Amino acid sequence: MRNILFYSPDLNFCxxxxxxxxxxxxxxxxxxxxxxxxxxxxxxxxxxxxDSEPTPKINELCKKISSEEKHSPIILxxxxxxxxxxxxxELKQIVDAIFYKPIDMVEVSQKIDYxxxxxxxxxx
Numbered sequence: 001m002r003n004i005l006f007y008s009p010d011l012n013f014c015x016x017x018x019x020x021x022x023x024x025x026x027x028x029x030x031x032x033x034x035x036x037x038x039x040x041x042x043x044x045x046x047x048x049x050x051d052s053e054p055t056p057k058i059n060e061l062c063k064k065i066s067s068e069e070k071h072s073p074i075i076l077x078x079x080x081x082x083x084x085x086x087x088x089x090e091l092k093q094i095v096d097a098i099f100y101k102p103i104d105m106v107e108v109s110q111k112i113d114y115x116x117x118x119x120x121x122x123x124x
Contacts (some may be wrong), residue, residue: 001026002116003044007036008051008077017049020105021112037061047115051077054087062094073115077103 014029073096
C-alpha cells in the first residue's frame, strides 16, 4: 500500500484527507510543520501533501525535499492570492502540483493516482 504524508495546520483538513484517502492508501497526517519534517526524516513516503501558504520556509522545505536523489512527489495546496505570485513561480519549479482552495478532491485524487502509476512504471 502506498504511503502519503499530509501536513496542514488545519486539523479539520487533516481529518478530511485521512477519511477521503484512508481506504486506498496508508495516510499519516500532522498539524505541525516541525512534526512533518521529523516524520519525513524518520520514514519513507510515496507522496507528500503540504497545505500551507507559500512562505519562504515552505519554499526552502520543498527545495530540500526535491533536491534529494530519490524524493517523493510534492503537492502544495493553499488559498491563492496575488501576494503569492512571485514565490509561486519559484515553487512551480520545485513542487509537482499545486491546487488552490477550495480543492476539487476528485482532481486531487486523480493527480495522486497519476503520480502512483508513474512510480509503479519507473520501478519496473
